[in-house]
Amino acid sequence: MPGAAFRKLFLVLCVIAALAAVAWLSLRESGVVDPFxxxxxxxxxxxxxxxxxxxxxxxxxxxxxxxxHGDSVxxxxxxxxHGFPQSGMQPWSAQLSAEEIRGLxxxxxxxxVDRLFTDFKVDAPIAxxxxxxxxxxQAFRVEIVTDRIDPLPFSIAPLPDGRILVSEKMKGLRIVExxxxxxxxxxxxxxxxxxxIELVLxxxxxxxxxxxxxxxxxxNGWIYLHHTERCADCTLIARSVNRVVRGRIRDGRWVDEEVIWNPGAEYYSFVPDIGAGGRLAFDDAGYLYISVGIKxxxxxxxxxxxxxPWGKIHRVHDDGRVPADNPFARTAGAYPTIWTYGHRSPQGLEFSNRRQQLWSTEMGPRGGDELNLLRPGRNYGWPLTSLGLNYDGxxxxxxxxxxxxFDLNDIEQPVVDFTPAPAVSSFIFYEGGQFPRWQGNALVGSLKASELYRIVLDENDRLVRSEVLLKRLARIRDVETGPDGNVYLLLEHAGGGQIVRLVPADA
Ligand code: HEC
Known part of the structure; x- marks a missing residue:
């Protein structure tokens, strides 16, 4: 079957491309030539x-x-x-392709913005x-909550009593007092x-x-964990699959565990967990959404x-049952928990109570990071199209x-395109009481750019304005609102992670 053979060849090429990307990135100090x-x-x-x-x-x-003449892409x-023939610059559209021009x-x-795509800022000083x-x-101060976190944490969940749950990717779960x-x-x-194999990648x-x-x-005390479960019997090469469980913490122990979402052994894959996505979000009706990347x-x-299940946002009941009104629940052969598809690296997932909408952030390739409004059953385009380019241009x-x-009209375009890519991470819709003038805004973190953005959207889901709230802070892995209404950021750093909080200047 030529189709299947072609796919196999494609798989091999993908793996080679992934390895080449890693080699490329780890060569970043040795003067690799950027095609652009x-x-x-x-x-x-x-x-x-x-x-x-x-x-x-x-x-x-x-x-x-x-x-x-403007500095947007x-x-x-x-x-x-178009060039400026009167002042001495020829138009380049005849000589260069549209991709080359976009690449330039x-x-x-x-x-x-001093954002080299090979500079991940893993050990730039936390500022x-x-x-x-x-x-x-709003004016605010930044306070350190703790600086005793593993270099590679993933998520925080502020508890009602002021403590904070923190997940560390390669360690486990802990509580910050x-x-x-x-x-x-x-x-x-x-x-x-x-x-x-390396701190960055x-x-x-x-x-x-x-x-x-x-x-x-x-x-009810339920805590949900999204993790990648490693195959115990796959001895030759490590494999893993996304999985969601819930449980409770009693006397420092994880108890009452129940499996909520589990594609199972059929989907073990050797694609590394950087492609896992890995977020969770609840809406106000109690449905749970799960972001899964290109793993x-x-x-x-x-x-x-x-x-x-790959490259999808999934939707289940809080106990894992499949909702009967999921968009593909009745489509023969479809994975029944799919809510949206065509996602690359969905690093953030959030329901806005005010807007009554589910949104996600997603990392593109070189350019093309996105903030997306997730409409049930829709296709978000990866890897058919993107506003970013491959690393080779x-x-x-x-x-x-x-x-x-495919028809481009069938593909949902991002509400916000972040190009050049800051490596967007997680975000919130700010609906707390401490920063009235940020009410309803999206606060979006980023890794490589190490910036926190405030995104203002109108009621027609269009970008009104965006502002950089914090520059060169550190790689921001997660953003949450605390029960006190302050904004909490989880920072990762080669020298150790931190949790900081933004409090109003007059507090
Ligand atoms: C022969 C000289 C020359 C070459 C070659 C040239 N440019 Fe220019 N370029 C200019 C001049 C002069 C201007 C200022 C034009 C003006 O503002 O009227 C300019 C303007 C620009 C601007 C707009 C700057 C602004 O202030 O808005 C951009 C962007 C730009 N060039 C990019 C490029 C790129 C990319 C290339 C290569 C593909 C290129 N140029 C090649 C001479 C050149």
Whole structure:
């Protein structure tokens, strides 16, 4: 069957591509040539300078200065394509492809915010602002809650009594006390494995991911954990699969465990857990949503396949039953818990009570990070299309490879496109009482950019404005609202993770 053979070949190529990406990234200190840099060097540097600093009498500076014709990726692309023949820059649209022009625009935008895509800022010093941070709508201070967290945590869940549950990917679950001390590991939670090959691009199989409280936690004590379960019998090569359980904590132990969502052994895969997604969110009717990334056995191909759990947001009842009104519950052969599909790396998942909507964040490739409104049954496009480009500069268009025809009109576009990619992580809709002027805004964290964004949306689900609240803080892995209405951030860092909180300046 040529289709199947082709898919196998594709799988092999995907694995090679993934390994190449890792090799590429781990070579970042040894002067690897970025494809966008070589295009720039070939065509642009003689007038704009090797470091985009400009060349007197030939070309203007493209960094450390305002640009006359706009500095969004779209505006940069337009400047490059159309040129400025009167002032000496030819139009490039005849000589360069649309991808090359978009690649150059992304490259210039990255350089303008000093965000090299090979710089993950894992050991850049954590920069907690000392005084009051003045921003457009609210002034705040940043307080350290604890600095005794593992370098690679994933999630926090503030408890009603002011303590905080924290999951550490390769350690397990712990409780941060109100005085900042951290408990021993809670015994009995699902097994985790510490087999990273490098701090940045950890290559794990078997991690603890999101921790979330049941909406009625105060009365029922249920805590939900999303983890990747490692196959015990797969001896040759480690394999794992996403899984969700719930349980309670009693006397420092994890008890009453129940399995809530479990694709099972059929879906064990050797794709590393960085592709797992791993978030959880409840809506106000008590449904549980589960984000799963491109951790499929055949990588990209499962993402558009409704029979497979990969690259999907799933929806179940709080006890794991499949809701009868799920969009594909009655579609023959479909995985019945699917809510939306075509997701790449869904790092954030959140229900807004105010808006009565479910939203997600997702990391794109080079560019194309997204904030998405999740509408039931819809396709979010990966790996058929993306506003980002592959790391080698080519367009995302795996439809041909996968033998999948599609109509762009059938694909949901992001409400917010983050290009150049900050590596968006988790987010909240702020609905607490401490920051009235952030009411209903999305507060979105990022890893590589180490920034916290405030995103204002209107009632028609359109982006109204965005603001950087914190710059160069640290890799922000999770964002939560505490029961006190303050905003809590989980920071990861090679020297040890931290939890900080944003409190109003006048508090
Ligand atoms: C022969 C010299 C020359 C070359 C080659 C050249 N440019 Fe330019 N470029 C200019 C000049 C001069 C301007 C200023 C035009 C103006 O503002 O009227 C400019 C403007 C720009 C701008 C707009 C800057 C702003 O202030 O908004 C961008 C973006 C840009 N160039 C990108 C590129 C890229 C990318 C390439 C390579 C594909 C390139 N240029 C090649 C001379 C050059």
């Amino acid at each position: 840099v070589s295009t720039y060097d070939r065509h642009c540097s003689r007038c704009h300078g090797a470091n985009l600093e400009g060349v007197p009498a030939l070309g203007t500076a493209l960094v450390n200065t305002e640009l006359s 779209a505006a940069l692309g337009k400047s490059i394509a 625009a992304i490259y210039i935008a990255e350089r303008r 907690i602002p000392g005084g009051i941070v003045e921003t457009e709508a 109100t005085d900042g001390s951290v408990s021993e590991l809670i015994s009995g939670t699902p097994a985790v494995f510490d087999d990273s 950890v290559w794990g199989h078997g991690w603890l991911l999101d921790v979330a409280l049941h909406p009625e936690y105060a009365s 499929g056995s055949s990588n990209f191909d499962g993402v558009q396949d409704l029979a497979k 080519s367009a995302i268009a795996y439809g041909e490879w996968l033998d999948l025809a």
